[in-house]
Amino acid sequence: MDTINYSMEGTVFDIQRFSIHDGPGIRTIVFLKGCPLSCLWCSNPESQKIKPVIMYQSANCIHCGRCISACKIGAISVNNKGFINREICTACGECSNVCPTSSLVLKGKKMTIEQVIKELKKDAINYRRSGGGITLSGGEPLVQSDFSKELFKACKAQGWHTAIETTGYANSETIEEVFPYIDLVLMDIKSTNLELHRKYTGVSNEIILNNAKRISEISKMVIRVPLIPNFNSSMQDILELCRFTKTLNNIDTIHLLPYHTYGENKYELLGRDYLMKDSRSLKEDEIEVLKKIIEDQGIKCIIGG
Incomplete structure (x- = not known):
């Protein structure tokens, strides 16, 4: 049995209880700080820097x-x-x-593995009764890869289902070390277009797409696509996504996540400008068209999730 470093510290900015999204059953979401991407639409800008x-x-x-x-x-x-x-x-x-x-x-505050597990145990009975568990989110949990690994190990020692919301932006060593402890991967694939991806997120998608292939060999995966106007929401964009998805293993579903501005106010609170102010959400019928394109490719699709 793996030893667990319960004294290891990580930087956490929120713990959300009683979530019915982000994995099966009733879940607790642990939000870790730090992200290598700088998505223009980010709804948690307070998570981007690893420091508080x-x-x-x-x-x-x-x-x-x-x-x-x-x-x-x-x-x-x-x-x-x-x-x-x-x-x-x-x-x-x-x-x-x-x-x-x-x-x-x-x-953002420092917490040990032991302190986080103590919080998570408050809802252990709900995890058991509902088939739920723990989801790590962010930010990007893999920025704090050592802490994420130890926390997943500690959760598995409790018998809890584990999931991660991730961009997949990490080195190959991190993928091999962390993902064997994860039951479900909720992976953002924002775009298969390298230049657009760099323009809207600040980084290339090459590492992300390569890691998606490896992760799909290790864990069950759901692909999540935040539908961003003028970035990744055209019919051609979705067809390219489907072509890529078909190269992966263990893909359960594609989730289409409509663009929203719920995090816009946070930018003001951080003294920053929100650069997507003039963007609009796709209409319901427009999203349904994209959903049908995915389903016509033989891939299960859900709006939201």
Whole structure:
């Protein structure tokens, strides 16, 4: 039996209980920080950097000045809105600790494997009764590959079903070491077009597509496609996706995920611009056409998931 390093630390930014998506049954989703991609539509921008970040909700701020006194490096000042100098902010969390209105929130904290497992055990009975389990998400969990591996090992030691939401962007050693402990892979394939993929995500898709082939030999896989206007939502885009999918093993389904702007407000809280502001979601009938194209290729398809 594998030994497990329960004292290993990782950076977690959320633990979401009672999820009925992201794998079978009732699940708990552990969100890890860090991602090598910088997708323009990312709905969790607070996850992209592996270090903690401060989110500032100006509407809640009462300009009490407690955060200014708490910040030892002078990264905070107050005008009519309030200002964080993110160039020097270390996200130590002292400002959020003293904020009386939670207008300052620290996203990301160190947790050990033991601490995470303690949280996950709160719903162990639900995993057993529903056939559920644990899903690692992010960010990209493989950025913290050692922590992800140990957490999956600890979950398997509890007898829990394991799943991962991943871009597949990692080196081959990580794939071989981590994925034997994963029962279900929910893998984003954003585009098979190299140049478009680089333009919209900041990285080439070569590593991702190569890893998808290897991962499909190790674990059961669901392909997830965030449908982004003017990027990957044409009929030709979907046909190319189907051609690639047919080269893989153990593919259960393709999930089409309609574009949404649920995370847009987070960019403001991080002092960033949302660059997809003028994009629109596909209409229901447009998505149904893409779904039928996939099904006509002999591949099961679900909208959402």
